[in-house]
Amino acid sequence: MDGLRGVNIYLVGMMGAGKTTVGRILAKKLKYRFFDTDELIVRVTNQSIAEIFDREGEEAFRELETKVLGELSAYKNSVVATGGGIVTRSMNWGYLHYGVVVWLDVPVDQLYDRLRSDTARPLLQEGEIKSKLQSLLNERERLYTQADVRVCAGVGERAEAMATRAIEEIQKVIKPETGPDLN
Numbered sequence: 783m784d785g786l787r788g789v790n791i792y793l794v795g796m797m798g799a800g801k802t803t804v805g806r807i808l809a810k811k812l813k814y815r816f817f818d819t820d821e822l823i824v825r826v827t828n829q830s831i832a833e834i835f836d837r838e839g840e841e842a843f844r845e846l847e848t849k850v851l852g853e854l855s856a857y858k859n860s861v862v863a864t865g866g867g868i869v870t871r872s873m874n875w876g877y878l879h880y881g882v883v884v885w886l887d888v889p890v891d892q893l894y895d896r897l898r899s900d901t902a903r904p905l906l907q908e909g910e911i912k913s914k915l916q917s918l919l920n921e922r923e924r925l926y927t928q929a930d931v932r933v934c935a936g937v938g939e940r941a942e943a944m945a946t947r948a949i950e951e952i953q954k955v956i957k958p959e960t961g962p963d964l965n
């Protein structure tokens with residue numbers, strides 16, 4: 783993808799926004815590699831995300847997240863699905879801005895429908911899920927707006943359609959003369 787000059791595409795957004803799901807589809811469409819920071823952390827530590835939070839705490843998880851993100855910046859032509867909290871460390875933005883940052887913006891009601899029975903996300907295991915999602919969004923929304931591209935989910939919009947729209951939005955922020963030939 784010449785127009786992107788080989789840079790990575792980073793998907794950011796709330797838990798449940800579909801970063802992992804849409805990212806996989808996007809990578810396939812672009813013929814890019816696909817990475818997921820959570821999956822890499824699980825692989826290198828041989829622990830689940832819940833186990834890391836439980837045994838070592840959130841700060842240790844954030845350290846691992848930054849390390850993995852830094853390592854991924856050496857790659858090119860990759861779609862990277864991040865964890866929802868990656869935007870909270872300013873240092874991470876140094877890595878994210880090597881590439882094109884795409885915010886999957888999904889209303890809390892839809893996030894809740896997807897995650898109401900979730901057991902894998904430690905930040906949602908205590909308290910009422912919907913209000914937790916809302917308070918995390920309140921804390922993080924101004925950070926997500928630092929993305930280069932925002933893709934707002936339509937009601938009931940499928941992951942496949944979001945991936946297609948992400949490509950359209952990415953094309954808009956790439957200069958026409960260097961734009962990717964995505965057709």
Ligand SMILES: Nc1ncnc2c1ncn2[C@@H]1O[C@H](COP(=O)(O)OP(=O)(O)O)[C@@H](O)[C@H]1O
Nearest residue numbers: 796797798799800801802803804896939940941
């Ligand atoms: N566009 C969508 N419509 C309906 N369900 C979706 C959509 N995108 C993702 N999901 C579902 O929502 C859940 C969370 O998706 P996931 O890709 O893990 O989100 P994230 O990585 O942003 O936390 C999964 O069960 C997934 O199948």
Ligand SMILES: O=C(O)C1=C[C@@H](OP(=O)(O)O)[C@@H](O)[C@H](O)C1
Nearest residue numbers: 796797798820865866867903904
């Ligand atoms: O929002 C967050 O702080 C987190 C999001 C999760 O990833 P997803 O956004 O892929 O669910 C995972 O990194 C961890 O549970 C913390």
Ligand SMILES: [Mg+2]
Nearest residue numbers: 801802863864
């Ligand atoms: Mg994910």
